[in-house]
Amino acid sequence: MSKKQTWCSVRATKRQAPSGRAHTRLADIELRQFKNSIFQVVTPDGPRVFLPRKYAHDLKKYTRHEASGMKALADVSFPPAHVVRQQVDRSQRHIGNYTTIDHESDIMLGAIKIDLNRNLGTFVGDVEQEVAHCFQTQFPSCNEWTPIDLHDKLLRVVAQASARIFVGYPMCRNEEWLDCSTSFAMDAMNGGEKLKQWHPYLRPVAQWFVPEMRRIRGDHRHALALFLPELERRAAKAGDSDVVPQNDMIEWMIERARNTGDKSFDSKELANLQVLTATAAIHTTRLAIIHTLYDLAARPEYVQPLREEILEVTRDSNGILQKQHLTQMKKLDSFMKETQRHSPPSVATFQRKAMIPIDLSDGSHFPAGTILQCNTNMLEEAPAVWGDPYAFDGFRFYKLRSKPEDANKFQFASPSYDSMQFGFGNDACPGRFFASNQIKIILAYILTHYDIKFEEGVVGRPKNFMFEVNVLADPTKMVLFKKIG
Numbered sequence: 455m456s457k458k459q460t461w462c463s464v465r466a467t468k469r470q471a472p473s474g475r476a477h478t479r480l481a482d483i484e485l486r487q488f489k490n491s492i493f494q495v496v497t498p499d500g501p502r503v504f505l506p507r508k509y510a511h512d513l514k515k516y517t518r519h520e521a522s523g524m525k526a527l528a529d530v531s532f533p534p535a536h537v538v539r540q541q542v543d544r545s546q547r548h549i550g551n552y553t554t555i556d557h558e559s560d561i562m563l564g565a566i567k568i569d570l571n572r573n574l575g576t577f578v579g580d581v582e583q584e585v586a587h588c589f590q591t592q593f594p595s596c597n598e599w600t601p602i603d604l605h606d607k608l609l610r611v612v613a614q615a616s617a618r619i620f621v622g623y624p625m626c627r628n629e630e631w632l633d634c635s636t637s638f639a640m641d642a643m644n645g646g647e648k649l650k651q652w653h654p655y656l657r658p659v660a661q662w663f664v665p666e667m668r669r670i671r672g673d674h675r676h677a678l679a680l681f682l683p684e685l686e687r688r689a690a691k692a693g694d695s696d697v698v699p700q701n702d703m704i705e706w707m708i709e710r711a712r713n714t715g716d717k718s719f720d721s722k723e724l725a726n727l728q729v730l731t732a733t734a735a736i737h738t739t740r741l742a743i744i745h746t747l748y749d750l751a752a753r754p755e756y757v758q759p760l761r762e763e764i765l766e767v768t769r770d771s772n773g774i775l776q777k778q779h780l781t782q783m784k785k786l787d788s789f790m791k792e793t794q795r796h797s798p799p800s801v802a803t804f805q806r807k808a809m810i811p812i813d814l815s816d817g818s819h820f821p822a823g824t825i826l827q828c829n830t831n832m833l834e835e836a837p838a839v840w841g842d843p844y845a846f847d848g849f850r851f852y853k854l855r856s857k858p859e860d861a862n863k864f865q866f867a868s869p870s871y872d873s874m875q876f877g878f879g880n881d882a883c884p885g886r887f888f889a890s891n892q893i894k895i896i897l898a899y900i901l902t903h904y905d906i907k908f909e910e911g912v913v914g915r916p917k918n919f920m921f922e923v924n925v926l927a928d929p930t931k932m933v934l935f936k937k938i939g
């Protein structure tokens with residue numbers, strides 16, 4: 455690793471997470487002190503290099519095979535020689551080879567990036583229907599102020615609404631599938647953490663003693679068992695000219711495999727890809743909605759203008775959502791983006807493992823194996839025209855879009871150098887347009903059916919907490935819901 459710049463190496467501290475699990479808290483490191491320099495954090499998962507945001511321009515030119523996002527998440531880093539042996543042994547993040555998340559697929563990526571995005575407009579009504587069904591069947595009546603565990607309830611809403619497009623109707627209401635598709639992520643994360651406590655030489659055996667690791671295998675087997683009858687049902691109807699073929703991600707994946715002649719694609723692979731797609735989609739979207747509702751409950755002055763906007767744009771269709779309505783909800787879009795600016799999914803994006811040596815424009819050189827990421831959550835680095843960078847201004851982006859030449863900029867789903875929460879460049883999150891729609895549909899439902907506020911004793915917006923570089927909403931705070939009218 456060449457040291458053209460002054461390097462700082464800091465050790466992240468280990469804390470006890472609310473769940474009881476030890477975790478590394480990067481907030482304990484004075485990030486601001488190093489924000490304009492390249493520094494390395496020695497974490498329990500191995501060393502990780504943090505780059506100032508400007509280097510995203512340099513990383514952008516490396517392909518996904520040269521600088522891999524998946525390997526940065528799942529894989530081992532190769533620490534420099536001065537890092538103690540113990541770290542070398544433990545330097546794996548989510549040990550993807552055991553947790554099965556280390557699985558990249560052109561079929562899955564194409565189905566999200568191309569097919570899902572192409573079909574977005576056609577699904578607004580379906581998703582709205584699923585969201586309404588979920589609130590009607592899963593939520594208490596809320597005739598009086600009722601505490602709602604958002605982390606729990608929204609998991610179900612997002613899972614079912616996403617499943618409507620990923621696996622179609624009726625499978626999107628199959629309790630076993632919803633359970634399987636939501637629990638896999640927790641099993642992979644918790645199982646990975648537990649298995650990491652074992653020496654690498656012992657892990658092939660130790661995996662059988664970690665309950666979550668056994669469940670991961672069970673999740674995959676269970677997913678296949680649920681998909682087989684669904685595929686048979688579809689096959690039985692295939693020849694029937696009276697039956698409209700389903701339009702969902704199951705079909706897109708099968709079609710892609712057929713067109714590319716991918717011989718490795720079978721029912722088992724389809725079930726695995728569906729589990730992985732649900733994992734990428736559900737937890738990120740749920741968290742974004744929770745953060746937004748926390749900001750709304752803490753700032754009730756925004757509720758009425760947002761509600762009015764929703765009612766106004768849907769007036770022509772008696773309140774039934776259509777695809778153009780989502781684009782017209784500019785205040786809601788702005789509020790969601792401002793929430794994401796203050797509560798991003800992570801303080802570092804563009805996480806990459808160098809699969810080949812990486813050279814930055816200033817001459818810094820990183821050998822293959824280094825794990826790099828860009829430091830992206832610097833509120834004060836917002837462009838001056840955005841106004842006070844620290845203030846929460848829910849309509850900040852709405853106002854910025856009022857200039858005709860900027861009408862299509864600053865949208866929630868538009869990544870830019872100043873908004874990297876979905877990543878940046880060609881490999882930015884392919885599901886962001888879908889996520890934007892889902893979040894709007896769910897928030898529009900909540901805003902037009904309920905009043906919300908925090909439980910007694912919560913003053914202001916509850917502080918987020920960190921797990922590694924991830925920003926999480928405080929799960930101990932309850933939001934109360936009350937039906938309108």
Ligand code: HEM
Pocket residue numbers: 523524563566731734735736738739742799803804805875876877878881882883884885886888889
């Ligand atoms: C608010 C919700 C979401 C957030 C904040 C989010 C954020 C991100 C981020 C930061 C990345 C990494 C980008 C990079 O490395 O440059 C990513 C990747 C990814 N996201 Fe999302 N995401 C969200 C929703 C979704 C949804 C709904 C889907 C699926 C429909 C999805 C599928 C993926 C996939 C497959 C990748 C990996 C892409 C690749 O390997 O190139 N995400 N997401």
